Amino acid sequence: MPSKIKMNENNPQERIKNFNEVNLGYTKEQAIQEAKRCIQCKKPLCVEGCPVEINIPGFIKAIAEDRMEEAVRILKDKNSLPAVCGRVCPQEEQCEKKCILGKKGNAISIGHLERYTADWEKKNIGLSGPSNNKTAKKQKVAIVGSGPAGLTCAGDLAKMGFDVTIYESLHKPGGVLRYGIPEFRLPNHILDFELDNLQKMGVNIMKNILIGRTKSIDDLFEEGYSSIFIGVGAGLPKFMNIPGENLNNIYSANEFLVRVNLMNGYKFPEYDTPMPIGKKVAVIGGGNTAMDAARSALRLGAEEVTLVYRRSRTEMPARIEEVHHAEEEGIKFMFLTAPVKYSGDEKGFVKEMECIKMELGEPDDSGRRRPQVISNSNFTMQVDLVVVAIGLSPNPLVPSLTKGLQTNKWGELVIDDSFMTTIPGIFAGGDIVGGETVIQAMGMGKRAARAMEKYLHNLVPAK
Amino acid sequence: MFKIISKKILAPNVKQIQVIAPEISKRVKAGQFIILRINELGERIPLTVASTDINQGSITLIFQEIGKTTSALGTLNVEDSILDIVGPLGHPTDMKKLGTVAAIGGGVGVAEILPVAKAYRDAGNKVIGIIGARNKELVILENEMQQACDELHITTDDGSYKRKGFVSDVLNEIIKKGEQINLVYAIGPVPMMKVISNLTQPQNIETIVSLNPIMVDGTGMCGACRVTVGGKTLFACVDGPEFNGHQVDWDELTKRLNMFKDKEKVSLDKFNHKCKCKS
Secondary structure (H helix, E strand, C coil): CCCCCCCEECCHHHHCCCCCCCEEECCHHHHHHHHHCCCCCCCCHHHHCCCCCCCHHHHHHHHHCCCHHHHHHHHHHHCCCHHHHHHHCCHHHCHHHHCHHHHHCCCCCHHHHHHHHHHHHHHHCCCCCCCCCCCCCCCEEEEECCCHHHHHHHHHHHHCCCEEEEECCCCCCCCHHHHCCCCCCCCHHHHHHHHHHHHHCCCEEECCCCECCCECHHHHHHCCEEEEEECCCEEEECCCCCCCCCCECEEEHHHHHHHHHHCCHHHCCCCCCCCCCCCEEEEECCCHHHHHHHHHHHHCCCCEEEEECCCCHHHCCCCHHHHHHHHHHCCEEECCEEEEEEEECCCCEEEEEEEEEEEEEEECCCCCEEEEECCCCCEEEECCEEEECCCEEECCHHHHHCCCCCECCCCCECCCCCCECCCCCEEECHHHHCCCCHHHHHHHHHHHHHHHHHHHHHHHHHC | CEEEEEEEEEECCEEEEEEECHHHHHHCCCCCEEEEECCCCCCCEEEEEEEEECCCCEEEEEEECCCHHHHHHHHCCCCCEECEEEEEECCCCCCCCCCEEEEEEEHHHHHHHHHHHHHHHHCCCEEEEEEEECCHHHCCCHHHHHHHCCEEEEEECCCCCCEECCHHHHHHHHHHCCCCCCEEEEECCHHHHHHHHHHHCCCCCEEEEECCCCCCCCCCCCCCCEEEECCEEEEHHHHCCEEEHHHECHHHHHHHHCCCHHHHHHHHHHHHHHHHHHC
16 A cells, blocks of 8 residues: 655745745645545545545545546535635544544545645636526525634535625634634635635625624624524633733734734734734743744744643644644744743833743543642743733623523533524534634534524424 | 715824714714724724714714824825724723713823713713813814813813813812712823822722723734733723723833834834825
């Protein structure tokens, strides 16, 4: 059995000087060669591992036989954002993990093939396919938030024939795909293409509207929407509440990445949003967001970027590929360490971080071993910029401003098996109900769309 | 796109524009703000809504040309458009009948105190307005405040108009005279709000300040606008912008407001250079 085809990447020494995409994608020959390795299982386990239920062997077979239009059709039948998923999904934890060839460490590179297929469409078909814009539509539905959950839900509902409008509070749609994930992992033009595709399918996108403030949920019902999907994502960034955390140049990962990605701060002063540049940067956390922040700081010109994580390498939630890329680029990792205090200069800028060493104890609720403080292990390190990437709380705005929407103790919206909230006709998915990854959010958006179709179908005769 | 339908110069470097934004106009209440981005290259900045005209579907924004974005905004004319505006943001002022309210505005903060003063008066309070500016030229909205308040006091730092001194001097006198004040509401430069809060704290007069820290998204996502209030970190965009003045960490706020001073200067110099080249 031939081994998997590696995707070409930009050289680490070169790529840390820019925000260009790191992965270069397969060539046609590489894609066909990789696709031909798929043994086309009768009962494909990979599909079970896919939150959006893509017919994986189907599209791979089409690639192997060089029937690319068919590959695109099969892929997009289930996934409205394949170019995004092909880049940011943790395939190694999902479809590829279940691949039968994976037992010998040689799983099919499903993610790379998905990306190849989506990019092929962009290059060879573009937006020239048929438009779904003018057909008569079923009921009006509103999607609140244009992140991965909302976009998937919108795409599926549009395919089902509903009249779909997305409301986005920022000036550009995409949610975390826009403001969170840097261009070296997901270029803006790729996201724009997927959004254009959705609009061509008839989805309306309204920007600069903050549901809860600009319009209420009740307003949407009054405007004739029969059902609403809430995918407002994560809200407030979490901080550790340790002394000195509000010193200048200590940022939440959200702020740091919003400045880079949404506001193009890395092109300051061509773009107006100032971008802080650190020489000695510490990033607190071990997830994909921490990796994105660390690698962005490096590209902005940091001399040294250290990732500080309270557990050990094995517990890091970041994708292996991202950790690998970060290491290649020269990010330092400091495991089993947590900051306890920051101190600053007379102008209030952070200059020093005091840390403490940790050791791993018994497993906690997440199944990971709980980090415990080693007493008297404190030490200090010089820093001039810190990014805190330890997670987010669900966005509190819509729940707090909408009567009848119940939340649990974490502030997540309460939903039933069909993703319906405590208000009939209002559904929810993604981070606002406790989702964690882009693909999880997309899976929820997909299942919610199906539940909404059922709800709307039953609603019609009642009128 | 949000079209500008009128423009007025209120004082040197202080401008007032009326912008068509029907959804915001319908819903904005005293105390709330918007975030705008002028064009594709622009940054997002918060501005308080000074007034609205619901029939016209417009909001009125008043701003001082300090940095690059406010300076660029000042160059826009009637018929020009602003690319993005989102709002209303933040909690509206909690309007109650309390008795006597001192509504205090400093500099361009007068634009922000005006809707607050009106709303407190509409709620049945006696409103004492105190507004201040560096000099006579910079006093804005005198007539509007006159109408919105039961009594109005005006101060200038240099004494070129009305009373010489600071708004805090007037407040101090009113308190000393024994006038019962149930609430002080102050908007203006940080040093002014700090002095007012320090003045009212020993008297136990409830004091609300409206803070304007650096913001990016303004919807509770980025945490740029965090302020320490009563020892707790809060986000001005979603927890505020109004806070108990007695509990604000003014020193931290001042430092955080200066975070990007160097970069703001680079931006402004570049803008001024461009303007000079054009003219």
